[in-house]
Amino acid sequence: MQDQYGREIDYVRISITDRCNLRCTYCMPEEGIEHYTSHTDILSYEEILRLVRCLASLGIKKIKLTGGEPLVRLGCADLVRELKAIDGIEQVTITTNGVLLEELAEDLISAGIDGINVSLDTVERDIFAKITRRDYFDKVMAGIEKVKSLQFKNLKINCVPIAQFNKNELVKLAAQAKDYPLAVRFIELMPIGLAQEYTAVSREEIMDMLTEDFGEMMPYEGTLGNGPAEYYSLPGFKGHIGFIGAIHNKFCGHCNRIRLTSSGFLKLCLNQNKGGDLAPILRSDASDEELTEAMRQLIYQKPLAHHFYEEDQNDTDSRQMFQVGG
Ligand code: SAM
Numbered sequence: 001m002q003d004q005y006g007r008e009i010d011y012v013r014i015s016i017t018d019r020c021n022l023r024c025t026y027c028m029p030e031e032g033i034e035h036y037t038s039h040t041d042i043l044s045y046e047e048i049l050r051l052v053r054c055l056a057s058l059g060i061k062k063i064k065l066t067g068g069e070p071l072v073r074l075g076c077a078d079l080v081r082e083l084k085a086i087d088g089i090e091q092v093t094i095t096t097n098g099v100l101l102e103e104l105a106e107d108l109i110s111a112g113i114d115g116i117n118v119s120l121d122t123v124e125r126d127i128f129a130k131i132t133r134r135d136y137f138d139k140v141m142a143g144i145e146k147v148k149s150l151q152f153k154n155l156k157i158n159c160v161p162i163a164q165f166n167k168n169e170l171v172k173l174a175a176q177a178k179d180y181p182l183a184v185r186f187i188e189l190m191p192i193g194l195a196q197e198y199t200a201v202s203r204e205e206i207m208d209m210l211t212e213d214f215g216e217m218m219p220y221e222g223t224l225g226n227g228p229a230e231y232y233s234l235p236g237f238k239g240h241i242g243f244i245g246a247i248h249n250k251f252c253g254h255c256n257r258i259r260l261t262s263s264g265f266l267k268l269c270l271n272q273n274k275g276g277d278l279a280p281i282l283r284s285d286a287s288d289e290e291l292t293e294a295m296r297q298l299i300y301q302k303p304l305a306h307h308f309y310e311e312d313q314n315d316t317d318s319r320q321m322f323q324v325g326g
Pocket residue numbers: 020026027066067068069070095096097117118119120158159160187188189190191192195321322324325326
């Protein structure tokens with residue numbers, strides 16, 4: 001369906017849990033999280049499937065499962081299989097920190113997952129432990145290797161370049177795309193919650209580093225994802241390098257997405273609290289038609305643009321990144 005500004009909304013990011021087995025410094029506090037969604041408030045898989053059937057009737061075609069860490073929720077691969085079976089859903093992908101991927105990659109792939117994005121900010125074990133506050137680097141790398149060994153085609157590695165942590169890691173991360181046809185994508189740090197304490201590394205700086213080591217970066221015109229990444233080819237690389245810059249390359253004019261939190265809040269823009277809580281409707285005796293109509297009205301009101309750094313921030317969302325899922 002189209003929103004009030006004529007944008008085609010066909011993509012939903014669904015956070016299936018706000019729990020996580022890492023504690024990335026820019027995303028989650030070390031301890032003291034008192035606001036996990038309780039087991040009674042979290043949407044059940046049946047509720048998620050019902051919402052997605054209604055969303056599909058409104059024209060949603062693509063789903064990204066996210067978290068917290070989606071793979072910590074039991075039965076995630078079964079959910080993928082059931083989502084894939086819904087009429088109108090063309091693509092189900094996942095973003096994961098990779099810790100449980102070695103165990104679950106086969107299940108996900110046999111359930112029909114269309115894309116796996118692994119978040120990885122460094123290829124050095126010590127730096128990984130510093131960023132994530134957990135010593136799971138080997139598990140993440142084993143997860144990536146497992147996916148590669150299964151010859152899975154749509155593998156992406158997402159890195160958030162941060163001056164304080166991984167500026168010297170970016171060339172090594174990009175090198176992951178040399179011998180395997182995967183995409184390494186650099187995602188601009190957004191000033192949400194804890195991330196406000198850190199400094200993003202600019203795209204220009206990253207491109208200069210990559211060009212110096214690997215040669216000229218040529219814009220890649222093909223399609224590799226659902227959204228706003230801009231891709232480049234490098235000489236001799238089987239894969240590609242992508243950049244997503246929500247702040248400096250604002251793409252709100254083409255935004256095609258909505259988000260669903262694990263407690264059922266339909267969120268219309270990443271840094272605003274606009275949207276509506278679907279749980280009371282889901283848990284009333286409302287029909288599917290009424291639920292669909294409630295979502296249609298919400299989606300129609302999707303705001304024109306995010307307003308990071310703007311003065312009028314009355315509607316900035318207090319949810320942290322681990323509660324929204326990126
Ligand atoms: N746990 C999963 C993972 O790490 O992929 C899914 C949720 S995580 C919030 C999704 C993505 O958001 C990760 O790639 C993470 O690095 C990124 N992220 C977290 N905080 C961010 C921020 N402030 N700006 C940009 N990306 C951020």
